[in-house]
Amino acid sequence: MRRIKILVVEDSIVFRELLIRMLKTDPVLDVVATANNPYEARDAILEYHPDVMTLDIELPRMNGIEFLRKLMPQYPLPTVVISALSEGVFEALDAGAVDFVNKPSGMNGKQLADFMRNELITKVKIASTVKVGNLKRLPSSPGGRIASASSRSKKIIAIGASTGGTEAIFDVVKCFDRDIPGVVIVQHMPPGFTKMYAERLNNQCVVSVKEAQTGMQVLPGQVLIAPGDAHMRLIRMNGGYQVECKKGERVSGHCPSVDVLFESVAKAAGKDGIGVILTGMGADGAQGLLNMRQVSAETIGQNEASCVVYGMPKVAYEIGAVKYQIPLNGIAQKIYSLLDN
Template sequence: MGNNIRVLIVDDSAVVRQTLESILSAAPGIEVMGTASDPYVAAERLKTEVPDVITLDLEMPRMDGLTFLQKLMRQHPIPVVICSSVAERGTANALKALEYGAVEIITKPKVGTKQFLEESSIRLVDKIRAAAMARPKPVISTPIKVRPKLDADVVIPMGRPQTLTTTEKVCLVGASTGGTEALRVFLEQLPPGCPPVAIVQHMPEHFTAAFANRLNGICEITVKEAKDGDPMLRGQALIAPGDKHMLLKRSGARYFVEIKEGPLVSRHRPSVDVLFRSGARYGGANVVAAIMTGMGDDGAKGMKELFDAGAYTIAQDEASCVVFGMPQEAIKAGGVHKVMALTQIAGEIVRTCR
């Protein structure tokens, strides 16, 4: 019990509290410390016991989640996972929570559905583990038994790189836990006229549009949520929509993106492995790729395929990562040319593409 990740669930819905408690309690290595119906009850509990991770609803009657999050981060920082219903009016607040210090966002459970039990519960447990690992002290987690983890074959089969008929460079980026702020730093440093950028950030459906709009308002380049068939243009970054895979495609000398359905790959949709494999096939040596902060190994296989296809590959270093999971796995796989701090990646990509 001593090495377990201890979780406090804060949500005004009894059904949600019961569902989250049931899922988390069933996962080896995770212990539900308790539940609270609102932030006031949670605050009282925190006086006597401190969890490793808090799951927090945003909309509650006596005090909203954002206010509680701000108070918590000022007084006693604890990794917080926002558990919010997917609603258009709530997405801006969820993104604001990331700015205030929340480390992850998950969609509130759809109780009783087969898809939730098979997919969302796995993602929920993974995000709790990612949040716990974001803390300075080490956390021992025990793998849970799940269905086999699928790779990019289920979306795009392996194939030889196409013969290139263009020298146009494109940039592919993958990120997860801590990636929202890492991408902000990266994209703010890109100058107008930079190479086209395609990004996979692990984020729920409906949140990616608000995330892209926020970045578009603060960056010199254009940032938008990708749509099927969008061209890859200089001075523009396309962000994969939540719950959809994004692939790089090419028609003659023109690059564009394909948005498609498909099963979870490396437990994610969108998956970095899918984007990177498509880049290996359709971009090859014309691709510059970066893998950033995140838990797990999504992107490691795809980056090795890019490396083997002649692409130039970069991994964010451990010191600047919130979680040094995905970059570390890509390095271990032998698919990384250079490891560098987050603040150096944009400049390296621009120099490489000249």
């Protein structure tokens, strides 16, 4: 069995030792080197050729974001950022990181170890499979004008994503104009980060983007993102739509779950739904998208070549849930063309 070589970049000796100890509990993972700062990390990369790097954002001599921006164009290395709740996580993802692990606080030693083991090991393994070249941003095709208000009044666009999804969602949503029908999104992300992510998108896009709360109406020109610790469902109410956000057990391995959202859209919107499944590991969303297609909703899957991880879209495609398979930079345009039909 081929082992995954890991470089750990962390300036805290205590936390670095915890990371090493957690990673070593999995026989597939091999910590080949550690580094205290980006300069040591650069030397270790050249010497050990790791498969994956774990990276703290706050580092001496150069922060992790600046390091990624310098490293990735020359040496594209799958990277999992480890950070406390911070806007810097999204800057790191934009700079080329594959995913992030929230550095938790307020846990006892066992809770911290269990959390890091479950989160960290899973994400490091996923990162080792990533095609880092697909993290390069391609220009997205602009959307287009929608035919008439009446043709879109009942439409709903539902999007689901996981690994690589923060940037993929941005590439789609940035093409939406204010006349886009209501959009509901599940992106696998811890609580706290979803609100920060929604605010970031809101500042970067023409449409309004908010973290969803129970009772919010789904309105044209507005995007609602499921909170990081609750399932979001679409509900038909008084001739329109609103969302319900409730904590619950994981579905398809996740809370929030894309399957839960898509299944609710199939029930509430029927043929007026448009479902989009983007990059991500696993199968969450595939069955829900199939439910949407079975009630005559339009369904779109990101194609393999443009995915960071071709997991969720692959499963959806293989079970017949995907009607249109499209590169990421053409998805917004396809949504508009479906709305015009």
